[in-house]
Amino acid sequence: MNVSSDVRSGQNCTVSQAGSTHQPDHLYKGRRASLPLNIVVVGCGLGGLAAAYCLAQAGHNITILEAASAISEVGAGVQASPNISRLLRRWGLGPHLEEFGVKIQGMSLKRWTNDEIVGWTPLGDVMNKEYGSPFYFLHRADLHRMLYEATEPHCNIRVNSRVVSVDPSKPSVTLASGEVVSADLLVGADGIKSVTREYVVGGPDKPRATGDAAYRAIIPAEKLLQDDELKSLVERMESNIWMGPGGHIIGYAIRAKKDFNLVMMHPDATEGGVESWTAEGNIDKMKEYYKGWSPTLSGGAGYSVQKLLALVPSTLDWKLMDRDPLPSWIHKDGKLVLLGDSCHPMLPYRAQGLAMAIEDGAVLGNIFSHCSDRSQILPLLYAYQSLRYDRATATQTSSNQEERDREMRAAMEDALRVARGEKSTRVLAGNANQWADKKKSDIQYGYDADEEAEKWWLANGDKLMTLVPSIELKPSVMHSENRDR
Numbered sequence: 001m002n003v004s005s006d007v008r009s010g011q012n013c014t015v016s017q018a019g020s021t022h023q024p025d026h027l028y029k030g031r032r033a034s035l036p037l038n039i040v041v042v043g044c045g046l047g048g049l050a051a052a053y054c055l056a057q058a059g060h061n062i063t064i065l066e067a068a069s070a071i072s073e074v075g076a077g078v079q080a081s082p083n084i085s086r087l088l089r090r091w092g093l094g095p096h097l098e099e100f101g102v103k104i105q106g107m108s109l110k111r112w113t114n115d116e117i118v119g120w121t122p123l124g125d126v127m128n129k130e131y132g133s134p135f136y137f138l139h140r141a142d143l144h145r146m147l148y149e150a151t152e153p154h155c156n157i158r159v160n161s162r163v164v165s166v167d168p169s170k171p172s173v174t175l176a177s178g179e180v181v182s183a184d185l186l187v188g189a190d191g192i193k194s195v196t197r198e199y200v201v202g203g204p205d206k207p208r209a210t211g212d213a214a215y216r217a218i219i220p221a222e223k224l225l226q227d228d229e230l231k232s233l234v235e236r237m238e239s240n241i242w243m244g245p246g247g248h249i250i251g252y253a254i255r256a257k258k259d260f261n262l263v264m265m266h267p268d269a270t271e272g273g274v275e276s277w278t279a280e281g282n283i284d285k286m287k288e289y290y291k292g293w294s295p296t297l298s299g300g301a302g303y304s305v306q307k308l309l310a311l312v313p314s315t316l317d318w319k320l321m322d323r324d325p326l327p328s329w330i331h332k333d334g335k336l337v338l339l340g341d342s343c344h345p346m347l348p349y350r351a352q353g354l355a356m357a358i359e360d361g362a363v364l365g366n367i368f369s370h371c372s373d374r375s376q377i378l379p380l381l382y383a384y385q386s387l388r389y390d391r392a393t394a395t396q397t398s399s400n401q402e403e404r405d406r407e408m409r410a411a412m413e414d415a416l417r418v419a420r421g422e423k424s425t426r427v428l429a430g431n432a433n434q435w436a437d438k439k440k441s442d443i444q445y446g447y448d449a450d451e452e453a454e455k456w457w458l459a460n461g462d463k464l465m466t467l468v469p470s471i472e473l474k475p476s477v478m479h480s481e482n483r484d485r
Contacts, residue, residue, distance in 0.1 A: 006182045027090070027450070032059030033371040040065060040173065040183040042163050042196055046140075047340030047357030048189030049147040053091065054365020055187075056154035064155055065173065065181065067162035067190075071148060074278060075140030076216045076316075077254045077261030079104075079351045082445040084358045086133035088146070090450070096146045101136035102253045105237045112244030112293050115303040123239075131445045137239070137261070139218075139254045143354075163190070166199045171335035185377055186336040187364070189357075192321070194342035200331045207321035207345075212247075213268035214320060214348065215286045217312040219260045221253060230307055234260060242305060244293055249305060262308065263348070264290065268319055281317030320347055325393045329385050334378035337385075339364060344392045352444065356392045359449045363387050366453035370461065379464050387456050391447070 037060045041052045044066035052062045080088065080101065088097060109119035127135040151157070162176040172182040188196025197205055224230040233240060234253045242249040247265040254261050266289050287309050294303030322345075329343040330336070340357030367384050371377070 005179060026092075027054070027057045028366055028369040029454075031369045032057075033369055034059075035372050035374070036060050037184040037368070037371060037374070037377070039063070039185045039187060040181055041187045041189055042173065043188070043190035043342070044068075044071065044148075044157060044159075045189060045191055045340070045357075046144060046147060046354060047191075047342075047361055048187075049144070049151045050087075050358040050361030051187055051189055051339055051364050052155050052361075053147065053151040054361050055368055056151070056365075058365045058369035058371075060368060060371075062155040063181070063183070064151075064157045065161040065163055065175070066157065066159045069160045071144075071157075071159065073141035073145075075144070076218055077252065077263070078138050078140045078143060078354050080136040080138055080143065081352070081355055082127050082131035082133040082135055083447045083449075084355045085136055086131075087358060087362050087449060089133060091150055093146050093150060096142075097134070097136050097138070100142040100146075100256055101134075101138045102237055102255075102257055104135045104137050104239055104252065107239045107241065110240060110242045110304075112242045112248075112305070115242075115294055115305075124237075127445065130441070135445075137252050137254050139259065139261075142255065163195050166196055166336065168199050168331040168336040169333045171333070184335070184374060188336060188338040188342045189340055189361075191341045192345045194338070196336060197326075197338055197342045199336060200329065200338055200343075201326065205323065207323050209268070210320045210322050210347065211268060212320045213266055214318045215262075215264040215266065215281050216316045216318055217262045217264075217314065218254075219262065219308065219311045219313070221258050221260050223311050224260055224308075227307060230304060233304065233308075240304075242293065244290075247289075249290070249293070251304075251308065260308075262312065266290075270319075279317055279319070281315040283312060283315050286312070286315050286317075321345075322347060325396055329389070330378075330381050334381060337364075337381050344396045346396050350395060350398060350444075352395050355444075356395055359447070360384075360388055360392070362449035363453050366450055367457070370457065370465070376465060383456070383460070383464055387453060395444070 039055055039060050039062050041048045041055075041062060041064045044064050048064060048066075052064050056062045080097065085097060088094070103124060105122070105124035107121040107123060108117055109121075110117055123135050127133070148157075161179075161181075163173045164176050165174045166186065167173070168186070170182055171184075171186045172180050173186065174180050186196065188194055188200070190196055192207075221234045224234050233251060234257050237253060237257070239250060239252045242251075246267050249265070250263045252261055253259070264286065290305060290309060294305035326338075326343055329338040339360035341353065344356060346353035346356065364384050367380050367387070371380060
């Protein structure tokens with residue numbers, strides 16, 4: 001028997017502020033929606049939590065539906081670049097970032113055969129000075145816990161609530177239990193295996209294999225600190241990138257330098273496979289693939305890669321899948337919208353997938369702080385998409401292995417020229433190394449989601465609020481130039 005619940009009654013929303021350090025007016029210049037909507041967020045990942053937190057701070061009643069039976073510790077290393085660390089600090093999470101994160105000081109490019117440093121990009125103080133917020137490396141579980149603890153006092157978070165179908169016109173979702181949950185607005189934040197995306201797209205949206213995969217592993221940092229040749233990898237707080245034939249390896253400290261995170265890119269010719277970043281990998285195959293990288297010398301001395309691989313206790317093998325950008329993130333009925341990986345899943349080479357999801361949530365909350373009538377839902381959704389589509393799509397399309405490898409190899413060759421005393425053939429603007437490219441960094445790291453939303457509203461808000469849902473505002477028209485590039 002089906003059970004129906006309607007979050008529009010407000011009965012499912014916990015509005016208590018107990019335990020929160022945030023006041024209701026700490027965001028959006030104290031502005032809160034004069035009409036609180038009842039919103040269901042599908043998915044309790046990082047993007048879903050960011051959206052729920054910001055929408056709650058904007059004055060809305062939020063219910064999060066999470067498929068898992070419990071909120072568990074999963075994932076590995078993630079990067080919180082200045083464009084999202086400024087948001088997290090604004091949300092009161094600065095002390096937690098300092099406690100659990102590692103402020104990355106620089107990026108070290110290394111030769112795969114012998115650990116020779118062929119390029120180094122300063123980050124640390126440069127990021128603070130240029131963009132006003134640090135660059136942190138974190139464990140995903142630590143960041144998730146921070147966001148969960150910030151969000152939970154303001155929302156009703158329901159676990160064991162797997163969505164199996166969606167009615168975008170009502171709007172409502174049906175859970176595996178048979179319960180039907182209705183709301184004023186549905187936000188699809190259910191990740192790469194999104195159920196909600198299929199309703200926006202109009203059917204199954206299958207990914208395509210890229211031909212690449214990534215082994216992921218975490219090593220206790222104390223094991224590196226016991227080795228004179230490895231301890232600097234922890235102590236120097238750098239991102240270490242070994243560039244080699246057919247792949248690269250990235251290693252950096254996380255969890256206040258208690259763990260060392262490894263990501264090892266390699267070709268993947270297997271047919272089919274699971275689109276998952278939690279699939280178990282074969283540690284023997286991993287070691288076999290990289291056996292020629294930084295070989296250990298006789299007598300036990302040697303280079304980093306083989307010593308690191310010897311310390312890996314287990315590995316995950318993440319098959320990298322790709323999707324084309326969607327023409328729209330909004331269902332045609334105007335009551336279902338997507339964010340994060342559900343609408344712009346990204347390959348890991350720009351390390352901006354997390355950032356784009358959190359920026360999405362921040363902008364959605366800011367825009368919906370202006371809501372005063374249900375007839376404004378669709379125009380507000382188009383405002384959100386107008387603000388986010390081009391940036392997220394540009395980041396998504398630039399996050400591919402071929403471009404990353406081409407750029408990094410060109411950067412390495414240029415660094416070798418400089419090391420030989422020759423003049424660089426590149427300048428900071430247009431540098432193949434995206435982290436050393438001032439123009440690229442300004443675009444990516446100088447972005448402030450709230451500031452952009454406020455500026456956009458100042459220029460467009462009055463006009464937007466005169467619109468009614470019957471007016472044609474098709475994203476395919478709004479963003480045709482972006483798709484044709």
